[in-house]
Amino acid sequence: MKFIDEVTITVISGNGGEGCSGMRREKHVPLGGPDGGDGGNGGDVYVEATDKLNTLVKFRGRKVYRAKNGENGSGQQCHGKYGDDLVIEVPVGTIVRKTETQEVVADLTEIGQRIMIAEGGRGGLGNANFKTSTNQAPRKVTAAKPGEQFEVDLELKLLADIALIGMPNAGKSTLISVISAAKPKIADYPFTTLEPNLGVVAYEDSSYVVADIPGLIEDAAEGKGLGIKFLKHIERTKAFVHLVDVSWCLDEFEAFDQYVTVRAELEKYSDKLMTKPEIICLTKIDAMTEEEITKIQKFFEEALDKRVLPLSSVSGRNVDIVKALMLQSLGRGN
Numbered sequence: 001m002k003f004i005d006e007v008t009i010t011v012i013s014g015n016g017g018e019g020c021s022g023m024r025r026e027k028h029v030p031l032g033g034p035d036g037g038d039g040g041n042g043g044d045v046y047v048e049a050t051d052k053l054n055t056l057v058k059f060r061g062r063k064v065y066r067a068k069n070g071e072n073g074s075g076q077q078c079h080g081k082y083g084d085d086l087v088i089e090v091p092v093g094t095i096v097r098k099t100e101t102q103e104v105v106a107d108l109t110e111i112g113q114r115i116m117i118a119e120g121g122r123g124g125l126g127n128a129n130f131k132t133s134t135n136q137a138p139r140k141v142t143a144a145k146p147g148e149q150f151e152v153d154l155e156l157k158l159l160a161d162i163a164l165i166g167m168p169n170a171g172k173s174t175l176i177s178v179i180s181a182a183k184p185k186i187a188d189y190p191f192t193t194l195e196p197n198l199g200v201v202a203y204e205d206s207s208y209v210v211a212d213i214p215g216l217i218e219d220a221a222e223g224k225g226l227g228i229k230f231l232k233h234i235e236r237t238k239a240f241v242h243l244v245d246v247s248w249c250l251d252e253f254e255a256f257d258q259y260v261t262v263r264a265e266l267e268k269y270s271d272k273l274m275t276k277p278e279i280i281c282l283t284k285i286d287a288m289t290e291e292e293i294t295k296i297q298k299f300f301e302e303a304l305d306k307r308v309l310p311l312s313s314v315s316g317r318n319v320d321i322v323k324a325l326m327l328q329s330l331g332r333g334n
């Protein structure tokens, strides 16, 4: 069971630039004196909480995050440029720990909160700093400090955006296993899933969290089956995908009856559940003829006056469309 999104990345702050050891050389000025400028400081690495992300999926690709090095100082007391800082955007709710010690270095709870996790190395001082009354021509510079490099673990507790609902055996766990990295138990008997499974779905440039919950049966709202506990989970999600296994049904009435049973339980539990966006999928259509599929689909669409999607997690038919519709139901798709 996975309720937590975790990823490890490497952060590297910038090295400080070297201080310069230089002497002023001008025509007609025999002893020009020291004029070496300081090296610039290396860039710092920050993490910043944003509401534009809700998972850590984007960190699965890129693992190394590096701020820029400071530039070296030069003659004529020119100071090196400071290295640019690096700001890593992470979802609100992310906790950052140093991998080695597990020390928490940032716990980001508010949008815009920004915390430095790796400090850039200081630039070295140029020799212009060391001129004294007794030493008019020092060669001395201080060494530039290197940046820091270490691994951090990012951890985000996931809250599901969308719940997969339906009767036991409808194919909920199978669907989450094909759209995310979740590996729930799947079996040909009811109540295989005893606790919700969460999966992160990456679709186009977005991602969202889907919960596969235990099957709902008649009187679930009164605690039957696995009961009320999981309706609470559903309450916090923004939308549902309602899976109806129509592959074994003798006719469209039997198929529709399953849908109505589950909706009735949602309604008994709370009116609020009824107003959430719902994507309806007729599952396991790989085991049906086109004729059977169309007949049941038409019946649902006419009864409900909305689009109903035939789906097969096994053949993959319409799986991408469901992913796109889920994103849309969150107000984030096209």
Ligand SMILES: Nc1nc2c(ncn2[C@@H]2O[C@H](COP(=O)(O)OP(=O)(O)OP(=O)(O)O)[C@@H](O)[C@H]2O)c(=O)[nH]1
Pocket (backbone or CB within 6 Å): 166, 167, 168, 169, 170, 171, 172, 173, 174, 175, 185, 186, 187, 188, 189, 190, 191, 192, 193, 194, 213, 214, 215, 216, 283, 284, 285, 286, 287, 311, 312, 313, 314, 315
């Ligand atoms: N032919 C076919 N079988 C499927 C499909 N999706 C799921 N199944 C099968 O249906 C059975 C139930 O699938 P699950 O994914 O465990 O169903 P569930 O809705 O999670 O069931 P519970 O956890 O008991 O509520 C398994 O034997 C799956 O292999 C599909 O698209 N086509």
Ligand SMILES: [Mg+2]
Pocket (backbone or CB within 6 Å): 172, 173, 174, 184, 185, 186, 192, 193, 212, 213, 214
């Ligand atoms: Mg299941």
